Amino acid sequence: MNEVVDPAPGRSIVLIGLMGAGKTSVGKRLAARLGRPFVDSDHEIEEAAGQDIPSIFATLGEGAFRDGERRVIARLLTGAPKVIATGGGAWMNAQTRAAIEKDALSVWLDAKLNTLHARVAGKPGRPLLDGQDANQVLERLIAQRYPLYEQADVRVLSTAGANHETMVDRILRAIEQEQEK
Template sequence: MTSYQDMATVDGEAPPAVLAPAALRARLGKRSIVLVGMMGAGKSTVGRRLAARLGLPFVDADNEIEAAAGMTIPEIFATHGEAAFRDGERRVIERLLGNGPQVLATGGGAYMNAETRARIAEAGISVWLKADLDVLLKRVRKRPNRPLLQTPDPEKTLRDLIALRYPVYAEAAITVISRDAPHEAVMEDIIRHLSAYLQTPAAHS
């Protein structure tokens, strides 16, 4: 996992310069910037701002899944079950990754699929938007249609999902803290991290 803050302290050197959008796009090549993380982490809201700043298309995988299925995600869960949804999610993300460069926001469970993680590593740069439980709870309560939170104790469910998923999310190339701050601030953090990452040998391996 690459961290801009970690790089800033290596051998006492200053961190790499923040790349201008054109320079960042040039280093990105055909790769997608793939946002991963829990529901409520800000992948779509921050992702749209990031795409606009960088002059890249923004794609929300959940919207593409709904378009392909002709159903909403809650309807897919209710009608076909989670396993069928995850299979469709994997196939849609595989297709979308062929359309880079772009900013691609994925659903909370997408990165848990090993095949999807491998494909993202090949065709993109994964960015985990990591948020604390309190931040996530505050945000998800604004949208009561989350299928995985239709339980007697949504807070416990979210806590259990965090315990399960965070060790896997930690495999992402970059981690950015999604905190209780303006979306623009988190977007700027992503740009700094991406700039640092794209100026390291790891970005070309």
């Protein structure tokens, strides 16, 4: 794929949304298309903590994870513009949300329950789903998080069957339309 004209020059693009929305897989391709670095905040948290996210949740708890997440995302927002994929709960922290709003362009990958469920149910590495009914957890998270996700600068529907390149095209088109306002 060819590089495109950067629709958000000088600003990082931060992808938000629930687990399974495609933040990491689409984010990598978006970054490549824009000729920017890609960073996954969950991976950066694991590097900083020296353990994987399920272990952080198990040993330190969700509160410690969220605190580390806030610090890591604040660090990622500095420096050259990049594409950043965040964990599903990152946007729920008011400080993180304010930092992203100030220093970056936020893009919500909005996916319906059935799409998310098909992408995450039964897959390892999702501590919020461990031993839980995935459908019930996702329904609860949708009810809690979507009202705040709606504050994102841009909203892009992540649909079942849309390939990664289609999603990148949708994101770029949505950012361009937002910039034209």
